[in-house]
Amino acid sequence: MRRVILAVCLAAYVFAPGALHAQLALGAQLEWSQDFDNGAGARALVELPMGDFAPVELHVTFDYFWPEDGDYWELNGNLVTTPAVATVLTAYFGAGLNIAHTKWIDPLDQEQSRTRVGANVLGGLRYDPGKLVPFFELKYEIGGGEQWIASAGFMIRLGAATGIR
Numbered sequence: 001m002r003r004v005i006l007a008v009c010l011a012a013y014v015f016a017p018g019a020l021h022a023q024l025a026l027g028a029q030l031e032w033s034q035d036f037d038n039g040a041g042a043r044a045l046v047e048l049p050m051g052d053f054a055p056v057e058l059h060v061t062f063d064y065f066w067p068e069d070g071d072y073w074e075l076n077g078n079l080v081t082t083p084a085v086a087t088v089l090t091a092y093f094g095a096g097l098n099i100a101h102t103k104w105i106d107p108l109d110q111e112q113s114r115t116r117v118g119a120n121v122l123g124g125l126r127y128d129p130g131k132l133v134p135f136f137e138l139k140y141e142i143g144g145g146e147q148w149i150a151s152a153g154f155m156i157r158l159g160a161a162t163g164i165r
Contacts, residue, residue, distance in 0.1 A: 023047035025133060029153030031063055036072045036102075036147070039065035045155060054081050057092070063149075070104030074145055078120055093123040100145040118144020124151075131157050 025045040032038055041063035048056045057080050065072040078096030098120050103113040124137030137151045 024158045025155035026158065027133070027135075027153055027155030029061070029063075029135075029137075029151045031065070031149055031151045033065055033145070033149045034147040035145070036065040036067045039063050039072075041151075043153065043155060048079075054083075056081050057094075059094070059096070061151075063151075067102075070102060072100070072102045072145075074101070075099045076120055076139075078122060080122070080124075088127060088129055090126050090128060091123070092126070095122070096120045098141055098144040100141070116144050118142055118146065120144075126155075128157075133157055 023046070025043075027043045027045075029041050029043055030038070031041060041061050043059065043061045046058045046060075048058055050056050059076070059078045059080055061074075061076045061078075063074045063076070065074075076096060076098045078094050080092045080094030082090050082092045096119070098118050099115065100118060101113065101115045103111065106112050119142045120139050121142065122137055122139035124135055126133055126135035133155045135151075135153060135155065139149045139151070141147055141149070
């Protein structure tokens with residue numbers, strides 16, 4: 001687990017310095033999941049410089065859910081793309097990886113836990129009228145959490161004035 005978190009931090013360090021000059025957004029989200037009820041999380045978006053290619057962004061989220069019995073959290077890293085045409089209402093789609101951790105009490109009153117790695121497929125819409133950017137996202141997890149998750153929240157745009165696509 002420590003190796004995975006270290007790899008995510010290292011990747012963020014390698015990709016972020018050049019991308020931070022272009023665009024960074026930080027935010028919060030509320031979620032509903034198919035299996036683990038409601039949750040809340042934090043989100044970071046970094047626009048990756050890709051030259052003449054379609055815009056690509058790195059979305060990193062940490063999500064904590066409150067199931068009826070136990071704890072459940074996820075760490076997600078997704079690469080998404082948006083249409084090249086910048087409008088106020090923007091659709092995006094992408095894929096990535098997730099680390100899902102769950103902890104529960106078994107019938108013998110023993111604490112159990114499990115951490116799994118999986119993949120994400122996602123799509124969403126965001127409204128970008130200014131510094132505050134609300135969004136809605138639908139994600140399906142293959143492996144890891146193995147569930148549908150709907151997220152809604154907002155991001156605050158930092159960095160260059162060009163805006164999130």
